[in-house]
């Protein structure tokens with residue numbers, strides 16, 4: 001796949017639109033950032049742009065969700081990590097943001113507020129339509145180059161991702177460059193059987209990816225954990241009471257259809273652990289009562305899943321198996337990550353939670369590829385072209401073959 005990188009451009013004196021993904025976990029009680037990994041990752045590309053005027057743009061959370069907030073806290077973390085002043089503006093496309101962009105000097109870094117404050121950034125667009133959004137038409141005139149470095153949002157066709165590359169030159173930042181190089185290398189030699197261990201809370205996204213993974217022969221076994229595991233257990237009628245999640249009927253019906261279409265692919269937990277007044281209580285799934293909070297996998301499930309992982313040629317794991325941050329509910333996540341680390345398979349670990357869990361358990365060295373991306377990476381592994389990658393390829397094609405553009 002041919003995409004341009006920072007090395008293909010003269011960056012001195014240029015004004016750069018740098019799209020990163022600083023979408024971090026936010027503690028709902030304090031509204032503070034509880035994991036800064038994605039901000040740390042942005043540093044490398046920002047440092048590569050020391051001779052430019054850099055406008056950093058990112059989203060945080062989704063409108064209506066608890067983690068939807070402004071970027072002021074991120075600006076402070078960034079300032080500490082870079083050990084230099086970060087300009088921050090509580091605006092995205094208005095007069096205040098434009099004023100700050102126009103007045104930037106070489107070497108300065110400006111962080112815009114949450115891109116999703118701008119309504120357009122909450123919708124998916126075809127690239128040509130994204131180029132016509134107010135965001136792109138107002139801001140693009142200030143920029144010489146768009147650097148896309150938000151791999152965790154590579155599956156979104158939002159204006160900040162697919163719009164700017166239509167109207168100004170674009171290239172990959174250091175994270176995207178590395179992710180794509182490593183993943184391409186891994187996937188060209190990926191061996192069967194493909195075992196996918198899937199947790200995580202963005203259930204609708206996951207359901208769509210599951211279908212593609214199976215259809216594109218990238219999933220021989222799917223071992224379910226976390227909220228998506230509970231959805232499948234509801235679809236199997238093994239969990240009787242509603243889970244109380246958004247669009248529950250729709251997601252349970254979709255899971256039910258998938259089980260019907262691919263009955264041999266899915267494994268769901270046989271035992272789990274629930275939280276009773278802060279204590280861990282083990283039980284079979286069939287003994288769950290209404291209102292019980294599932295906080296972890298039980299030992300029989302960990303042992304069964306570990307055997308399937310041991311027999312894999314390629315293992316991909318995304319999303320924790322439980323509340324591993326609480327010591328008494330960490331054995332599922334720790335057990336599965338150990339099985340992945342000790343397997344002979346090619347191994348990929350995805351998402352911010354598992355990235356920090358790997359570090360906590362000292363297992364990171366034994367993994368072939370680790371990424372803070374969640375849903376984007378799952379979709380990448382299906383073999384489908386992600387909107388960001390398509391934009392970068394088109395931008396490279398336009399620069400390399402200007403007459404055909």
Ligand code: 3PG
Nearest residue numbers: 021023062152153374375
């Ligand atoms: C992620 O964390 O998966 C990315 O930041 C994308 O976020 P989104 O699913 O809200 O678009």
